[in-house]
Amino acid sequence: MTKTKYHLTVTICLVFVVLIVAGKGIGADNILKMSTTTSTQSSGLLDMLLPELEKDTGIRVMVIAKGTGAAIRDGRDGNVDVIFVHAKSLEELFIRDGYGTKRYAVMHNDFVILGPKNDPAGIKGIRHAVSAFRKIARAKVMFVSRGDDSGTHTKEQALWEETGLNMIKKATVIRREGKTGAIDFFHPEGLGDWYLSIGQGMGKTITFAEEKQAYTFADRGTFIKYKYGRKGGLDLAVLTEGDPDLVNPYGVIPVNPAIHPHVKYELAKRFAEWLVSKKGQRLIGNYKLHGKALFYPDAVLH
């Protein structure tokens, strides 16, 4: 090898060594592993909150976002120190089974029923979500469902069941996060007619509904993003909102050190306490997505 080539090679190798050594900082004691849902991450709330948290407490949070079920399982398996999800019944089960210590009620956001501006089913003004669903079914106007076994889809199905309409069980295969799985879901009569189940994420479901000028059930965050965050906006309107049934509560639960002794329990507790503190709650309440409020603080501050 010529001299210059030799020196070049040595320099490159040294650069690599430096790069590798430089990044060895992980394993530091103030790092908290947290699992949460992809929609929570997508809302942008954490991008605003976590730097504030670090400023106040010195805690750096490693956010691992997955589907709700996977996020909770990471807590059960002890792969993370704290979970931050929005599936109250599953969270309560998590604690009952002993994997979590305490559920801190942090905040809630809500779901909305979207539809075409001209509202062919005539649900505008109906605050009661279940009644609105019933009207849509009776009118047999097109409704697009996520059909992907997500938290939103689960909530949607629960509302349909409450309508008293005849529900049909269907087994299907869905692909999510690159993995294929078989699920059962319930739907009112009319699948393929007016009720479409497309097995997609929220964003795609909304755009599909817009395309077809159909009704759909969405979380407010994604709606805001698509209506106010995109150049083209969204040609759908919020027709039903504000029903307590539509509330989507979030909980933070530290993983139980009795089951997983290695978890950073003190850090997790401090994290949760910061979230429900005056400052944390204020920051959450003030968070705006494209100028619109998204989360409502839940911690009772007395």
Place this chain on the structure above:
Amino acid sequence: MLYVISQLVKAYHDRIVLDIHSMEMEKGIIYALLGPNGAGKTTLLNILGFLEPPTAGRIWYCSDQVQFSTSYLQKLRQGVVLVDQNPILFTTTVYKNVEFGLKIRGMSKNQRDKMVDEALDLVGMRHFARAQGDSLSSGETQRVALARGLAIFPEVLLCDEPTSSVDTIHQAIILKILKQITEEKKISIIFTTHDIHQAAVLTSHTLSLDHGKLVSA
């Protein structure tokens, strides 16, 4: 006595390639190993060069019996060099090619320079020192391969058909080099050829192989 061979047999699977009852070679002499293609000349050279073990039989080199174990053979190979019929040069300069044997023996740069120059002079390729090995003609390649083998100053030089793949001008040059090596440097040479006349030019000591067996010349 340089080589003494007794009951040497070399077989590949069921085919017997060499079957030599007894053979002796002295130091400081050029031997021509004659025979048609397929007679087993290359195989014999490989064995004499300690690159291949015989299937059966015994060999003495400089009065020591040869043990065909890895480390022993490596030591012996330090003193015996084989130059292929179509030698291959390393992908680098002529100089570095010739230097190879000296470098692996741990010689200093100054010593190496001296010996490389000497070897290249011997084959008349000094001015090619900076040339790339793969840019040479077959005759030039043959000469560099010879220089490469000579640089380490071996006891024995084995040449497999040193002139069969080169043009007539180079043939004469190479024959001259071989003669010079034995006379000036006292290196023993064993070369193979199927050309009796060429053999005669260089030496009167000839051995003939036919179908793996030694025959009277």
Place this chain on the structure above:
Amino acid sequence: MLIDSLISALYLVGSLDAEMVSIVLVSLKISTTSTMIAGAMGIPFGFFIAFNSFPGKRLVITILNTLLALPTVVIGLFVYSFIARKGLVGSLGLLYTQTAIVIGQTLLILPIIATFTIAAISRIDARYRKTALTLGASRFQMAMVIFKEARFGIIAAMIAAFGRVIAEVGISMMLGGNARGFTRTMTTAMALEYDKGEFTLAVALGIILLTVSFGINLLFHSVQGRTRP
């Protein structure tokens, strides 16, 4: 829509956006590390296989060739089962770290490096070995000669391996968790941004990734072209 994203993306790249740069650096760091480690293990292994004959050699090579086609999610799952808390080495807390990704990626490219090395050595003229030996080389010195002669093929192996890991997403996602600021690589970030429906950062990272891959490929072909046929 694609044009819009493209323009904003190019602007993002040009302005060296801090988050984008940190994501790129994480990718480079992880993939470089795994390539180096896999090289250190795979090249000697390939050498050993190429040089020696032993019973079952053919089988080993066949197995290596089969491993070439392993999907990243399979490797991800395999490593996950070891390093998750309930796995064999769970107490090391390796899941969701850069080290975990390195482990997975190294496993991914070991077969590539080994098979390329074996191929590179097999292409080397048998006469080199004989020549080195007759000039008095030890087995090690002879192996070095072969290594030098095969160096372009071996370098090509390293380049191909790097190209494979810089662009993979299955292992990075499963073992790294795509945590911002910690284990977010170019590919996992792109997957996330796409999921979010926000294309600017995804396209920007895509441009960089394509450029890197293109460069790697060019490099590979120029180096590979220097090996003797």
